[in-house]
Amino acid sequence: MVTENRLILKHIDQSGYTPDIECYLRHGGYETLGRALKLGDYTTPEGRIVDAAERIRNEVKTSGLRGRGGAGFPCGVKWGFIDHKSGKPIYLICNADESEPGTFKDRQILHKDPHQLIEGMVLSCYANRVHLAYIYIRGEFVEGAWLLNRSLAEARRHGFLGKNILGTGYDLEIHVHRGAGSYICGEETGLIESLEGKRAYPRIKPPYFPAILGLYQCPTIVNNVETLCAVRHVVEMGGAAYARLGTASDPGTRIVCVSGQVRRPGYFEIEIGKVTLGQLINELAGGLREGRKLKAVIPGGSSAKVLKAGDRYKLKNNQPGGKEIEVGLLDLPYDADSLGAAGSMCGSGAIIVLDDSADVVAALENISEFYAHESCGQCTPCREGSLWMAKVLRRLAGDEGRKADADLLMHIANQIPNGRTICAFGEACSWPVQSFVSKFKEDFERKGAEAEAHRAAAPANIGATLKT
Numbered sequence: 001m002v003t004e005n006r007l008i009l010k011h012i013d014q015s016g017y018t019p020d021i022e023c024y025l026r027h028g029g030y031e032t033l034g035r036a037l038k039l040g041d042y043t044t045p046e047g048r049i050v051d052a053a054e055r056i057r058n059e060v061k062t063s064g065l066r067g068r069g070g071a072g073f074p075c076g077v078k079w080g081f082i083d084h085k086s087g088k089p090i091y092l093i094c095n096a097d098e099s100e101p102g103t104f105k106d107r108q109i110l111h112k113d114p115h116q117l118i119e120g121m122v123l124s125c126y127a128n129r130v131h132l133a134y135i136y137i138r139g140e141f142v143e144g145a146w147l148l149n150r151s152l153a154e155a156r157r158h159g160f161l162g163k164n165i166l167g168t169g170y171d172l173e174i175h176v177h178r179g180a181g182s183y184i185c186g187e188e189t190g191l192i193e194s195l196e197g198k199r200a201y202p203r204i205k206p207p208y209f210p211a212i213l214g215l216y217q218c219p220t221i222v223n224n225v226e227t228l229c230a231v232r233h234v235v236e237m238g239g240a241a242y243a244r245l246g247t248a249s250d251p252g253t254r255i256v257c258v259s260g261q262v263r264r265p266g267y268f269e270i271e272i273g274k275v276t277l278g279q280l281i282n283e284l285a286g287g288l289r290e291g292r293k294l295k296a297v298i299p300g301g302s303s304a305k306v307l308k309a310g311d312r313y314k315l316k317n318n319q320p321g322g323k324e325i326e327v328g329l330l331d332l333p334y335d336a337d338s339l340g341a342a343g344s345m346c347g348s349g350a351i352i353v354l355d356d357s358a359d360v361v362a363a364l365e366n367i368s369e370f371y372a373h374e375s376c377g378q379c380t381p382c383r384e385g386s387l388w389m390a391k392v393l394r395r396l397a398g399d400e401g402r403k404a405d406a407d408l409l410m411h412i413a414n415q416i417p418n419g420r421t422i423c424a425f426g427e428a429c430s431w432p433v434q435s436f437v438s439k440f441k442e443d444f445e446r447k448g449a450e451a452e453a454h455r456a457a458a459p460a461n462i463g464a465t466l467k468t
């Protein structure tokens with residue numbers, strides 16, 4: 001039986017563990033911060049002086065920690081893009097928008113262990129010489145925002161935040177900013193626009209890479225809630241020790257949310273690459289309902305490409321000696337390389353399970369309606385394409401489709417991604433369509449063909465066309 005490896009979730013859901021600072025302190029909270037701020041300078045064998053901030057940055061780089069918000073970009077490398085000599089203020093933003101469907105991990109941290117996030121943020125801000133930081137929280141997380149504000153006030157009272165933190169002369173303020181409820185507010189440049197008080201239109205990269213031209217056109221670090229919590233553990237354990245967890249290119253632990261047609265949906269913290277999709281679904285999430293068989297798995301949030309049960313996947317990386325092996329869906333280790341080799345991704349760490357009772361046409365329609373609703377509308381391929389795909393799927397799911405709709409969907413989906421749009425939403429809305437339709441083409445064609453046969457048998461229905 002596989003077990004979790006709880007670093008971030010260590011205390012969460014333990015009986016008697018509460019989100020107030022007294023409880024956090026009783027469990028060793030803010031001790032890592034205290035130690036880190038007193039690290040002092042270090043002189044390299046070459047005689048270069050490395051101060052405490054740079055030492056923390058080096059630990060994070062050594063850890064290989066990848067961002068947990070979706071793109072999986074190495075955190076230390078991202079921090080390395082910040083120009084400390086630009087003379088501009090450097091900002092840090094915690095992305096607590098948690099808008100990817102299937103993802104519900106950040107909310108657990110915000111509600112149940114907010115001080116862990118604050119400690120991770122103070123460490124990250126100190127390491128990057130940030131004096132003003134924001135937590136951009138999804139508007140619907142009313143309780144989370146309230147708890148965060150209370151926790152920030154507690155941290156200030158205890159000297160972990162504000163002026164002269166722990167007597168070191170370091171000043172930092174953190175503000176909570178509530179979003180207004182839109183998926184695109186989670187995209188880092190849309191988030192920055194929103195934080196500046198504007199509509200959350202993603203910015204064009206280049207030139208608007210947050211590390212260079214971010215908030216108020218200043219260098220800005222945007223990190224996910226879980227990433228910033230992981231920083232706290234990297235500093236506590238040391239980067240090298242953290243890097244020994246997980247796989248060489250995807251180290252550490254991560255929180256995986258399992259939902260859909262499983263008996264025990266929930267969030268589980270696992271050592272990356274040491275637990276398979278099968279163990280996550282069948283052991284940690286309790287398996288499928290009685291008598292059901294697995295049909296498909298969306299392994300990394302709704303925008304990740306769906307994987308079909310019964311397919312075989314070749315894994316090139318991450319194997320001892322670099323050997324190629326072939327495995328089934330449930331034997332795929334949960335890590336970036338393995339899911340990448342299988343043609344999908346870990347994304348936001350959200351696994352959505354579909355059993356053989358699931359209607360894949362209806363499932364994809366549901367996903368595509370979401371994307372059509374959430375497109376910000378700046379780019380024609382995304383604005384028009386996401387809407388067309390939703391419309392075609394609506395008629396197909398509503399028994400008014402055509403057999404050729406499967407090809408039509410692919411035709412539309414293929415014209416949205418690959419650099420044609422300002423942000424990765426273009427990929428996010430087309431990948432589900434591309435993968436569902438190519439892997440379950442017979443389901444889509446059968447649904448369309450049945451509707452055509454129905455209309456042919458009932459001439460009065462012939463005028464049925466796209467609903468708007």
Ligand SMILES: Cc1cc2nc3c(=O)[nH]c(=O)nc-3n(C[C@H](O)[C@H](O)[C@H](O)COP(=O)(O)O)c2cc1C
Pocket residue numbers: 066067068069070071072073075095096097098099100183184185186187188189222223224225227228423424425428
């Ligand atoms: C459409 C879209 C929505 C996103 N939503 C979120 C989100 O809700 N939370 C999040 O942390 N990252 C989200 N991201 C990723 C962010 O743009 C960014 O990469 C991330 O916050 C960086 O943090 P990390 O490096 O710690 O993962 C989204 C990206 C896109 C393209």
Ligand code: SF4
Pocket residue numbers: 184201202374375376377378379380382383421422423424425426
């Ligand atoms: S890809 Fe879509 S969501 Fe992103 S900027 Fe363009 S229209 Fe907006």
